Amino acid sequence: MKTIIEPFRIKSIEPIRFTTYEERKHILIEAGYNPFLIRADDVLIDLLTDSGTSAMSAKQWAGIMEGDESYAGSRSFFRFENAVRKITGDKFIIPTHQGRAAEKILFFILGGEGKFIPNNTHFDTTRANIEFTGAEAVDLLNETGKHPEIRADFKGNMDIAALEKFILDKKPENIPLVMITITNNSGGGQPVSMQNIREVKEVCKKYNLPLFLDACRFAENAYFIKRREKGYENKSVLEIAQEIFSYADGATMSAKKDALVNIGGFLSLNDEKLAAKCRNLLIVTEGFPTYGGLAGRDLEAVAQGLEEVVDEHYLQYRIRSTEYLGEKILEAGIPIIEPPGGHAIYIDAKRFLPNIPPREYPGQSIVCELYLEGGVRSVEIGSVMFGKYDKATGKLIPPPMELVRLAIPRRVYTQSHIDFVAEVVIEVFKKRNELKGYEIIEEAPALRHFTAKFKPIGN
Numbered sequence: 301m302k303t304i305i306e307p308f309r310i311k312s313i314e315p316i317r318f319t320t321y322e323e324r325k326h327i328l329i330e331a332g333y334n335p336f337l338i339r340a341d342d343v344l345i346d347l348l349t350d351s352g353t354s355a356m357s358a359k360q361w362a363g364i365m366e367g368d369e370s371y372a373g374s375r376s377f378f379r380f381e382n383a384v385r386k387i388t389g390d391k392f393i394i395p396t397h398q399g400r401a402a403e404k405i406l407f408f409i410l411g412g413e414g415k416f417i418p419n420n421t422h423f424d425t426t427r428a429n430i431e432f433t434g435a436e437a438v439d440l441l442n443e444t445g446k447h448p449e450i451r452a453d454f455k456g457n458m459d460i461a462a463l464e465k466f467i468l469d470k471k472p473e474n475i476p477l478v479m480i481t482i483t484n485n486s487g488g489g490q491p492v493s494m495q496n497i498r499e500v501k502e503v504c505k506k507y508n509l510p511l512f513l514d515a516c517r518f519a520e521n522a523y524f525i526k527r528r529e530k531g532y533e534n535k536s537v538l539e540i541a542q543e544i545f546s547y548a549d550g551a552t553m554s555a556k557k558d559a560l561v562n563i564g565g566f567l568s569l570n571d572e573k574l575a576a577k578c579r580n581l582l583i584v585t586e587g588f589p590t591y592g593g594l595a596g597r598d599l600e601a602v603a604q605g606l607e608e609v610v611d612e613h614y615l616q617y618r619i620r621s622t623e624y625l626g627e628k629i630l631e632a633g634i635p636i637i638e639p640p641g642g643h644a645i646y647i648d649a650k651r652f653l654p655n656i657p658p659r660e661y662p663g664q665s666i667v668c669e670l671y672l673e674g675g676v677r678s679v680e681i682g683s684v685m686f687g688k689y690d691k692a693t694g695k696l697i698p699p700p701m702e703l704v705r706l707a708i709p710r711r712v713y714t715q716s717h718i719d720f721v722a723e724v725v726i727e728v729f730k731k732r733n734e735l736k737g738y739e740i741i742e743e744a745p746a747l748r749h750f751t752a753k754f755k756p757i758g759n
């Protein structure tokens with residue numbers, strides 16, 4: 301087979317800035333050893349997130365000019381509504397400025413004290429929005445998904461038996477909805493199988509619970525189903541996506557992922573009463589229902605992006621570029637979540653730095669070193685992001701995994717950029733015995749990873 305190439309050519313470029321090791325050392329200290337606090341201009345290759353970092357196509361940029369900025373009933377809204385509905389099949393399509401705004405509206409209405417919301421793995425904003433209402437966000441990931449070294453096709457799957465047990469334990473009336481995140485971002489970008497989605501739906505039906513998708517990477521998930529699940533090899537990605545959504549009663553989505561735009565999101569749902577409540581809240585917090593906190597041009601770009609993202613040449617290149625980085629660093633003996641996920645490579649920091657315990661944030665240590673070594677920005681997904689404190693003892697309760705995510709922006713970097721990243725990771729791995737643990741010296745009460753400040757231990 302020939303090399304899988306970028307299925308586009310470059311029309312407009314953006315220079316990236318080189319810095320020296322000494323400069324980066326200084327920058328890192330200034331940022332409190334938190335890459336979220338580094339200026340983007342000081343980053344050479346930015347793998348902090350794949351969110352809102354996509355390169356838009358010429359047609360999307362054309363859409364930006366075509367955008368209808370009418371306050372109510374904008375033409376761009378109807379194009380957006382059609383594009384979303386073509387995929388989700390839902391009656392009510394509500395634009396929001398980001399995924400978390402859709403989550404906030406949904407959980408403000410359905411959450412609250414005494415409620416429980418199960419998911420394969422909640423993403424951090426989803427968890428935060430649920431917990432903010434006093435409800436509890438619970439992860440019911442299948443066992444293979446918890447073991448980075450196990451290779452399996454659908455490590456994002458929900459544990460069906462655990463879900464049913466959970467519903468019986470907590471009582472269906474305390475569970476306003478069940479969620480599935482596709483692909484499972486916090487669990488390594490791993491896909492969920494159609495069979496699993498169908499089985500979750502069966503359980504939901506049995507207890508009369510609505511099923512919602514956190515659908516940020518629905519196209520990547522659909523492509524994995526096409527490649528890995530029996531019976532789907534000859535279906536189009538669009539058909540597969542439509543089948544996925546056919547099992548759901550609704551979805552929240554950040555358009556900053558698989559809609560290939562820099563801002564946007566939506567809520568898609570079928571329940572008329574719930575939709576009315578959502579729209580009422582939308583008007584208070586986001587905007588009128590035909591723009592929901594976005595400009596008409598943004599809606600246009602989302603509509604176009606949703607058409608482009610199900611293109612199979614694009615998805616083949618997308619999934620292959622991530623896998624390519626994963627294979628390169630695996631070959632060097634670096635532990636990652638296997639197999640590579642859709643949008644990112646997740647380094648297993650526990651195995652990379654076995655001598656640094658979770659309470660000294662091994663992931664943060666790798667993140668800092670990747671920046672120092674090559675100006676590569678990544679993000680810790682471990683005890684910094686998800687660690688909690690025991691209320692009685694004040695001790696850190698670490699999450700099951702300590703990870704470093706190298707997220708790949710869509711259509712942004714070329715193969716040589718990725719080769720460079722692999723070289724940087726390998727260089728850091730060679731130095732792993734010199735790496736230090738970190739302590740937190742400043743933190744916020746919620747979503748602390750965005751603003752926390754750190755200090756290397758023993759410095």
Ligand SMILES: *Cc1c(COP(=O)(O)O)cnc(C)c1O
Pocket residue numbers: 351397398399400401423425426481485514516553554555556557564565
């Ligand atoms: C990004 C993301 C969100 C939140 O979307 P924003 O647009 O960043 O608010 C929710 N869930 C998952 C799985 C995500 O990846």
